[in-house]
Amino acid sequence: MVIMIVVLLLLYGVASSWATDYELLLEDPDIFSTCSEGPPGSINIRQAMNFDDLVVDQEADTLHLSGNVTVIWDVQPTDRITAKLDFFHYNRGSWEPTIFGMATQNFCSIMYDKHQYWYKYWTKFIANRHEVEKKCLRGPRTVLVHEPFDLILKLENFNGPLLRGRLKMVVLFNAVDELNIPRPNPICLEIRGEALKLK
Ligand SMILES: *[C@@H]1O[C@H](CO)[C@@H](O)[C@H](O)[C@H]1NC(C)=O
DSSP: OHHHHHHHHHHHOSSOOOEEEEEEEESSTTSEEEOTTOOTTOBOHHHHEEOTTEEEEEETTEEEEEEEEEEOOOOOTTOEEEEEEEEEEEETTEEEEEEEEEEESOHHHHTTOTTSHHHHHTGGGBSOHHHHHHHTTOOSSEEEEEEEEEEEOEEEEEESSOOOSEEEEEEEEEEEOTTSOBOSOOEEEEEEEEEEEOO
């Protein structure tokens, strides 16, 4: 999940020719924040997943991760999971939307797509792939078993408009039943940080 902010920062740059290196400073030591304006009924990531068995060690710009995340999100095994990411930047006292973001109507079908950044940076390191491919983020009691892996909070040769100040990504997961009716307990999380220019 952490990596998604990196992903979106990568997507952020298409048009410009200025290559810049940034370090990303996460604002919340727990990485994920509760959404400040989540949809009604939404729960935060810690109400949907148990991180007690996940070990996160930060060493300068690197997060060392290992261990297990247990999904406790109570939705049905047949539900379809939708995901939406939106990217905001903080400007003059308020969070302003940007044009950057993405949405998928079936997150589970692309969770293991090799072309997606989250595969390269995250799902690739889930050891019990066969189980997770089937259960996806549907709980309760799905365990995501991670091999030890590193996330580097750095953007190198970022080609895009200059990033300044605070940024946040808002991620919303919803489960939708067979009649296409959303469950009343979507997951909403925010990752807030600051892009620090290195050169
Ligand atoms: C993670 O889960 C696996 C499989 O259930 C188990 O063998 C392992 O001990 C767990 N690791 C931690 C850190 O809880």
